[in-house]
Amino acid sequence: MAPLLDSFFKQVDSSVNHFTMRLRKAVAIPSISADDARRPDVVRMADFLYQELKSLGASVKLRPLGKQPGKEYLELPPVVLARYGNDNSKRTILLYGHYDVQPAEKSDGWTTEPFDLTIDEKGQMFGRGATDDKGPILGWLNVIEAHQKAGINFPVNLLMCFEGMEEYGSLGLEELVKEEAKKFFADADAVCISDNYWLGTEKPCLTYGLRGCNYYSVEVSGPSADLHSGMFGGATQEPMTDLVRVLSSLVDTNGKIQIPGIMEQVVAVTQDEEDLYAGISFTMEAFHESLGSKTAIFDDEKKTLMGRWRYPSLSLHGVEGAFSGPGAKTVIPSKVIGKFSIRTVPDMDIDETNKCVFKHVEEKFAKLKSKSTLRVYAQHTGKWWVASPKHWNFNAAAKAIVRVYGVDPDFTREGGSIPVAVTFEEATGKNVLLLPMGTSTDGAHSINEKLDTRNYIEGTKLLGAYLHYVAAEPQR
Ligand SMILES: C[C@H](N)C(=O)N[C@@H](Cc1c[nH]cn1)C(=O)O
Numbered sequence: 001m002a003p004l005l006d007s008f009f010k011q012v013d014s015s016v017n018h019f020t021m022r023l024r025k026a027v028a029i030p031s032i033s034a035d036d037a038r039r040p041d042v043v044r045m046a047d048f049l050y051q052e053l054k055s056l057g058a059s060v061k062l063r064p065l066g067k068q069p070g071k072e073y074l075e076l077p078p079v080v081l082a083r084y085g086n087d088n089s090k091r092t093i094l095l096y097g098h099y100d101v102q103p104a105e106k107s108d109g110w111t112t113e114p115f116d117l118t119i120d121e122k123g124q125m126f127g128r129g130a131t132d133d134k135g136p137i138l139g140w141l142n143v144i145e146a147h148q149k150a151g152i153n154f155p156v157n158l159l160m161c162f163e164g165m166e167e168y169g170s171l172g173l174e175e176l177v178k179e180e181a182k183k184f185f186a187d188a189d190a191v192c193i194s195d196n197y198w199l200g201t202e203k204p205c206l207t208y209g210l211r212g213c214n215y216y217s218v219e220v221s222g223p224s225a226d227l228h229s230g231m232f233g234g235a236t237q238e239p240m241t242d243l244v245r246v247l248s249s250l251v252d253t254n255g256k257i258q259i260p261g262i263m264e265q266v267v268a269v270t271q272d273e274e275d276l277y278a279g280i281s282f283t284m285e286a287f288h289e290s291l292g293s294k295t296a297i298f299d300d301e302k303k304t305l306m307g308r309w310r311y312p313s314l315s316l317h318g319v320e321g322a323f324s325g326p327g328a329k330t331v332i333p334s335k336v337i338g339k340f341s342i343r344t345v346p347d348m349d350i351d352e353t354n355k356c357v358f359k360h361v362e363e364k365f366a367k368l369k370s371k372s373t374l375r376v377y378a379q380h381t382g383k384w385w386v387a388s389p390k391h392w393n394f395n396a397a398a399k400a401i402v403r404v405y406g407v408d409p410d411f412t413r414e415g416g417s418i419p420v421a422v423t424f425e426e427a428t429g430k431n432v433l434l435l436p437m438g439t440s441t442d443g444a445h446s447i448n449e450k451l452d453t454r455n456y457i458e459g460t461k462l463l464g465a466y467l468h469y470v471a472a473e474p475q476r
């Protein structure tokens with residue numbers, strides 16, 4: 001295998017400009033799944049992947065998902081389903097990634113145009129989706145192309161499933177995965193997802209757990225239209241005042257969730273689990289670097305990792321309908337919608353969590369004795385996932401990391417959510433591995449999201465090497 005990998009790596013090294021151009025084209029498509037007005041761009045991104053995969057010789061289809069639940073005027077973007085290779089003497093790996101991105105506006109505080117890939121002198125490639133998740137998806141395409149150009153026999157068959165609604169709770173995907181588990185995905189021997197990040201900036205990791213995500217809206221409505229606060233302030237009840245009081249009852253400054261019935265569902269820490277944290281390369285300095293501040297809740301590494309991986313968290317995200325621009329607009333918003341989410345962990349149950357949230361919010365609102373109207377509901381929910389990393393899929397990836405980066409990986413869990421990971425595991429019965437490309441400082445979901453050229457290029461090598469080690473793993 002060594003000479004094959006050497007020539008694959010050489011081909012990747014000589015394709016840096018071409019691979020960068022591929023990422024530039026993808027970043028230029030603002031495929032924001034949360035923004036209804038951007039839906040044509042999300043579809044355009046699916047078409048882009050379709051064309052790229054076709055020209056690499058894959059068989060590809062765009063699978064429609066129907067109307068968006070709750071927004072029946074809006075078609076969900078298609079899932080890109082592709083197959084590359086059909087040799088039943090080889091293993092088959094099912095790849096998942098997402099081609100949609102989080103919203104981004106230059107005015108949010110970006111230094112560069114978010115949809116114009118901009119590379120600085122250190123090789124940092126700034127652009128929305130660079131690391132989450134366009135860079136990693138294109139990494140797989142780069143692997144196929146580099147094999148073709150170097151004339152290397154592809155070591156496995158690939159099945160690909162790239163969705164366009166991940167950043168909005170993967171609407172419609174669960175049904176598709178269940179439906180195709182014994183059809184399009186039937187040949188899969190294992191699943192690989194590249195859609196998360198290293199713990200720091202130097203050491204690669206393999207990830208075997210994710211938190212789930214329940215995302216809530218709290219609507220408070222009062223007057224029929226926004227009002228002048230000079231003319232009406234002091235004489236009308238204000239929805240924003242009630243909303244702020246309800247939202248402030250959910251969590252405290254140190255992240256402690258105040259909703260009864262949430263922490264009670266969390267499994268207790270075992271000694272084995274405690275011991276795991278001791279071996280992980282993670283420092284508070286590195287964490288402060290990813291935060292860009294020293295506002296961490298805890299002073300020590302273990303508590304910080306536990307807070308991110310194995311305990312739930314509640315985050316307030318924003319208020320729709322509230323004044324948020326610069327300046328001093330003196331308005332009373334007539335209807336405001338607070339948005340918050342809870343990252344869930346073993347053994348939290350989605351329905352039980354919803355029940356606790358609704359009860360708490362309704363009780364807090366009732367105590368205000370407000371004449372405004374309350375509505376609280378879950379926008380989307382997704383289950384947590386924890387798997388065993390003792391599987392040939394993880395062994396192959398660990399060997400690939402040693403080959404590309406010269407170090408043994410950390411085995412990590414992750415605080416983010418990829419709702420479909422657990423669906424793939426349950427529906428196909430196959431092992432699921434998370435093999436990240438980017439680092440903790442990439443700023444996914446934030447302003448100035450970036451992917452380092454080093455991570456894109458070495459990451460492409462890693463994805464390719466992983467497939468060769470998969471082929472070489474003994475049958476069990
Ligand atoms: C980890 C992954 N790259 C990611 O960012 N996932 C999103 C998915 C999401 C959005 N709503 C619910 N889940 C995340 O963790 O926020």
Ligand SMILES: [Zn+2]
Nearest residue numbers: 098132133195
């Ligand atoms: Zn992602």
Ligand SMILES: [Zn+2]
Nearest residue numbers: 132167444445
């Ligand atoms: Zn994301």
